[in-house]
Amino acid sequence: MKKLLVYLKDYKKETVCAPLFKMLEAMFELFVPFVVADIIDYGIGESNAGFVLRQGLLLIVLGLVGLVCSITAQYFAAKAAVGFSTKLKHALFDHIQSLSFTEIDTLGTSTLMTRMTSDVNQVQNGVNMVLRLFLRSPFIVFGAMIMAFFIDAREALIFVVTIPILAVVVFGIMLVTMPMYKKVQSGLDAVLGATRENLTGARVIRAFHKEEEEIESFVGKTETLANLQLLVGRISALTNPVTYIVINVATVVLLYTGAVRVNEAVISQGQVVALVNYMSQILVELIKLANLIILITKALACANRIESVFEVESSMEWEEQNPAGKSAVKAGRNDAAAEREPAVEFDHVHLTYKGAAAESLCDINMKIKRGETVGVIGGTGSGKSSLVHMIPRFYDATKGTVRVDGRDVRNYGMEELRLKIGMVLQKAVLFRGTIRENLLWGNGAATDEELWEALEAAQAKEFVESKEGGLDAPVAQEGRNLSGGQRQRLTIARALVAKPEILILDDSASALDYATDAALRKALRALPWEATVFIVSQRTSSIMHADQIIVLEDGEAAGYGTHEELLADCEVYQEIYYSQYPRTSGIQ
Numbered sequence: 001m002k003k004l005l006v007y008l009k010d011y012k013k014e015t016v017c018a019p020l021f022k023m024l025e026a027m028f029e030l031f032v033p034f035v036v037a038d039i040i041d042y043g044i045g046e047s048n049a050g051f052v053l054r055q056g057l058l059l060i061v062l063g064l065v066g067l068v069c070s071i072t073a074q075y076f077a078a079k080a081a082v083g084f085s086t087k088l089k090h091a092l093f094d095h096i097q098s099l100s101f102t103e104i105d106t107l108g109t110s111t112l113m114t115r116m117t118s119d120v121n122q123v124q125n126g127v128n129m130v131l132r133l134f135l136r137s138p139f140i141v142f143g144a145m146i147m148a149f150f151i152d153a154r155e156a157l158i159f160v161v162t163i164p165i166l167a168v169v170v171f172g173i174m175l176v177t178m179p180m181y182k183k184v185q186s187g188l189d190a191v192l193g194a195t196r197e198n199l200t201g202a203r204v205i206r207a208f209h210k211e212e213e214e215i216e217s218f219v220g221k222t223e224t225l226a227n228l229q230l231l232v233g234r235i236s237a238l239t240n241p242v243t244y245i246v247i248n249v250a251t252v253v254l255l256y257t258g259a260v261r262v263n264e265a266v267i268s269q270g271q272v273v274a275l276v277n278y279m280s281q282i283l284v285e286l287i288k289l290a291n292l293i294i295l296i297t298k299a300l301a302c303a304n305r306i307e308s309v310f311e312v313e314s315s316m317e318w319e320e321q322n323p324a325g326k327s328a329v330k331a332g333r334n335d336a337a338a339e340r341e342p343a344v345e346f347d348h349v350h351l352t353y354k355g356a357a358a359e360s361l362c363d364i365n366m367k368i369k370r371g372e373t374v375g376v377i378g379g380t381g382s383g384k385s386s387l388v389h390m391i392p393r394f395y396d397a398t399k400g401t402v403r404v405d406g407r408d409v410r411n412y413g414m415e416e417l418r419l420k421i422g423m424v425l426q427k428a429v430l431f432r433g434t435i436r437e438n439l440l441w442g443n444g445a446a447t448d449e450e451l452w453e454a455l456e457a458a459q460a461k462e463f464v465e466s467k468e469g470g471l472d473a474p475v476a477q478e479g480r481n482l483s484g485g486q487r488q489r490l491t492i493a494r495a496l497v498a499k500p501e502i503l504i505l506d507d508s509a510s511a512l513d514y515a516t517d518a519a520l521r522k523a524l525r526a527l528p529w530e531a532t533v534f535i536v537s538q539r540t541s542s543i544m545h546a547d548q549i550i551v552l553e554d555g556e557a558a559g560y561g562t563h564e565e566l567l568a569d570c571e572v573y574q575e576i577y578y579s580q581y582p583r584t585s586g587i588q
Contacts, residue, residue: 003307004123007087014080018131021073026136028066030143033277035059037151040270073132081128085120092116092306100316101394102354107312110193115309118188119302126299129292137289144278151271155257159282162250166286169242173235174293180232181301187225194218239290247283254279315354316396318414341406342367343502343532344391350399351386351555360386361555364400368548370501371530375543377576378552384536385426387552388504391534392421404502422500424508428487430479435464436471438490442497450497457523458493459516460486484511492520496527504534509542517542540577549573 008015035055043052096104096112104112141163148156198205198214205214258272345368351361361383368374376384389395390402393409402409409417422442430438439451446454451471455461463486467473479487488511495503503524509517521542524533535543543549544563551559551566551573559570566573 003310004088004303007091008080008084008127010087011080011083014076014083015131018073018076018080019135021069021076022132022136023139025066025069025073026139026143028062028069029140029281030147032059032062033147033274033281035062036277037268037270037274040273041268042270045268045270077128077131080131081124084127085124088123088306089116089120092120092309095310099312099314100396101389102315103312106354107309108189108193110196111189112309113196114185114189114192115302115306119185119305122302123299123306126296126303129295133288133292134296137285137292140285141282141289144281148275148278151274152261152267155254155261155267155275158250158254158257159279162246162279163282165246166243166282169246170239170286170290170293173239173290174297177232177235177294178297178301180228180235181298182304184225184228184232185301185305187221187228190221191218191225194221236294239294240287243283243286243290247279247286251276251279316393317410319411320413342403343370343372343405344368344534345403345406346387346390346400347403348400349390349397349402351383351390351395352398353395359398359555364550364557366548366550366557366560368532368534370532372547373525373533373535373545375546375549376534376536376552377538377540377543377549377573378558379576380538381554382552383555384552385506386555387550388506388534388536391502391504392418392423419498420501422495422498422503424488424491424495424503424505426507426510428479428484428491428508428511430475430482430487430490432477433475434469434472435467435475435490438475439471439494439497442494443499446497451493454493454496455489457496457520457527458489459512459520459523460489460493463489485513485516488512489516489520499529500531502532502534504536506534506536507538509535509537510539514541521545538576540573540580551576 035058039052039055042048043055093116096116099107145156145159145163148159194217198218205211254275255272258267258275261267262269262272346364346366349361349364350359352359364387376387378384386395390397391404391409393402393412393414396410404412404417404420431441436451439454440446442454443450448471452461455464464470464473475481475490479490482490488508492505492508509520512520517539518541521535524531535546537543540563546563548560548562549566550557551570553572558572559566561569567577
């Protein structure tokens with residue numbers, strides 16, 4: 001939690017004013033039993049109606065001033081807590097964005113979502129309540145005990161005994177429940193993960209008639225979470241009854257000894273009432289404090305979970321951005337020295353994912369000239385995506401070197417490298433908004449003419465023109481109002497808007513029919529700028545016209561060459577090709 005408090009530094013005034021005004025409210029509240037005692041002893045006891053009226057007005061003034069102080073304190077506390085959580089969310093999101101794919105794969109999407117939402121909200125509530133009550137409640141408790149000494153030292157000893165007993169109860173329960181709340185949040189992670197999987201994969205679940213199994217699995221996770229929450233809830237629920245028992249026993253003792261002291265004419269009836277009022281104040285404040293401690297316990301558990309994300313450091317270190325930045329990247333196409341270097345080079349590259357038992361790629365060695373089209377083909381799990389993911393440096397090679405324009409990708413700044421590359425992932429991801437807004441992710445300064453040119457090259461112009469609004473037609477979250485092929489073509493157009501030097505299509509035309517796929521490949525060859533294109537595909541028709549093809553099998557290169565060369569010499573390529581075309585078809 002200490003590491004997170006840095007996000008409160010811009011709210012120093014609020015973090016001071018909130019507890020200060022609560023302390024002022026508490027001071028006025030501590031004077032109330034004294035005023036009530038005077039009303040009983042000097043007003044009612046002496047039948048002095050004027051005194052009762054004046055003291056009654058004083059009580060109203062104390063109440064109004066306390067109300068103003070309370071509202072002011074809550075305003076400052078809320079402002080500090082909301083501002084704190086806003087900065088924390090921004091910092092957490094920025095940190096997550098700085099992590100490589102390796103760390104994100106390890107942490108998991110569901111747990112990151114929980115920590116960005118539920119955990120941050122719990123910490124926000126904790127900060128809010130701490131600023132409002134953490135000083136006020138102890139101040140009232142010890143203030144009431146001190147005020148009791150002003151009335152009668154002997155009676156005040158009851159407070160001295162009662163308060164430590166209550167402290168043991170409250171803090172003992174807190175120590176027991178704190179680790180349990182961590183388990184509750186972990187259980188929430190599991191439920192959120194299952195919910196996310198079921199919602200995103202609803203169609204697949206229905207297609208395979210797995211509803212009952214998924215329901216059973218989800219019920220199991222929710223029951224586990226419910227049992228955890230019930231257990232910690234039962235323990236936390238002991239706080240109120242135990243504190244009530246202690247306070248009520250203390251009140252009975254107070255009334256008995258007070259009655260004896262009144263009979264001995266040591267204290268007055270009003271003073272006994274004041275002592276009982278102070279004991280009641282302690283009861284109320286300790287109940288608040290107990291609930292506050294439960295909330296703080298949850299907040300601390302959540303804060304520790306958030307801190308654990310901040311403690312995860314990216315396994316990748318990027319060079320500082322070249323001051324020339326974008327202009328250097330764009331102008332780099334005409335650099336004579338760069339022209340002599342291969343556009344992309346894999347120099348005996350090996351890749352092992354974190355926690356994996358075996359290598360995903362082994363000794364990949366190839367050079368791709370500027371402007372070439374490269375086909376990457378192989379069976380499922382052969383390492384096709386792993387290969388192209390190392391070019392934009394989503395993952396680092398565990399051995400060997402990946403070079404872009406003759407320069408190790410590790411020696412690039414992130415922006416400098418990514419501006420060179422247009423990446424279209426296997427899953428076509430679109431964001432809620434309009435077609436125009438999605439395309440502008442590729443280049444925020446692109447004109448409408450450039451957007452239409454990219455759409456035409458991606459074979460998406462026709463269906464965009466047919467939509468009401470054209471470029472301003474709405475896109476649902478993840479493009480759910482579009483077909484699979486339309487989503488893929490829009491993501492390709494988004495990459496083309498940036499006019500990248502290296503274009504990577506990671507099995508991104510799988511939903512296109514053969515005619516559209518052929519038209520897309522023809523358009524890519526006719527791009528007005530010299531682009532090096534990587535096409536990852538399961539279809540031989542998509543890559544057979546590439547300048548060179550790499551065939552992968554179990555992470556190893558089974559063959560390099562053109563379509564004709566591989567069809568003559570590479571058994572793996574022959575097997576893939578003839579599984580899609582009859583041997584008598586003559587298509588080569």
